[in-house]
Amino acid sequence: TQLLEQSPQFLSIQEGENLTVYCNSSSVFSSLQWYRQEPGEGPVLLVTVVTGGEVKKLKRLTFQFGDARKDSSLHITAAQPGDTGLYLCAGVPPRVNYGGATNKLIFGTGTLLAVQP
Amino acid sequence: IAGITQAPTSQILAAGRRMTLRCTQDMRHNAMYWYRQDLGLGLRLIHYSNTAGTTGKGEVPDGYSVSRANTDDFPLTLASAVPSQTSVYFCASRETGSTGELFFGEGSRLTVL
Numbered sequence: 001t002q003l004l005e006q007s008p009q010f011l012s013i014q015e016g017e018n019l020t021v022y023c024n025s026s027s028v029f030s031s032l033q034w035y036r037q038e039p040g041e042g043p044v045l046l047v048t049v050v051t052g053g054e055v056k057k058l059k060r061l062t063f064q065f066g067d068a069r070k071d072s073s074l075h076i077t078a079a080q081p082g083d084t085g086l087y088l089c090a091g092v093p094p095r096v097n098y099g100g101a102t103n104k105l106i107f108g109t110g111t112l113l114a115v116q117p
Numbered sequence: 118i119a120g121i122t123q124a125p126t127s128q129i130l131a132a133g134r135r136m137t138l139r140c141t142q143d144m145r146h147n148a149m150y151w152y153r154q155d156l157g158l159g160l161r162l163i164h165y166s167n168t169a170g171t172t173g174k175g176e177v178p179d180g181y182s183v184s185r186a187n188t189d190d191f192p193l194t195l196a197s198a199v200p201s202q203t204s205v206y207f208c209a210s211r212e213t214g215s216t217g218e219l220f221f222g223e224g225s226r227l228t229v230l
Contacts, residue, residue, distance in 0.1 A: 009157070035219075040223065042224055043221050088159065105219065109157060109158065
């Protein structure tokens, strides 16, 4: 079973601080996605990273895919209260591991972020 | 607004009762999924369907069944609910063969007493 471990599990910071969330696995993924989930809603896609070493920026959020495609990080600069939510990483297993059925995302355990005004 | 609709939003259920969670999408996506979300465990796949008429088991299928009679609907049934099935259930969809975005419903919170 492929697992994605996220750390930290919980994070409470003040507005304006920087933070990094990690998503780690011992397995290789063909791509990795990051979702944000707000209370009472379903997760919403933030970004997909595909190439090892790839870096993508979304305003104050920077996403990086590890060179070996086993891990990823999300860095938030100058966090705002609007960034509060549950952040989930999700990996797409390589096609060879599932005999072609690569439509099953593996979700991480989640990081609950609270940004205090 | 296009998307996924789940019903009910919330339900309290006595153990042993049968319950069906409904999921309807209007995006004409071929692939649909049911996840349960529990604190510290993330989202775990219960069942999925790559296209109408086909279904498959996910990571935690025991105690649950699904059907996919058409493209739009993907109901999840608990034949005889148990307290360990207390959770928030999310339905999701995306294009078959795509590794792109999963679109989620707003969830159904189920409490089994």
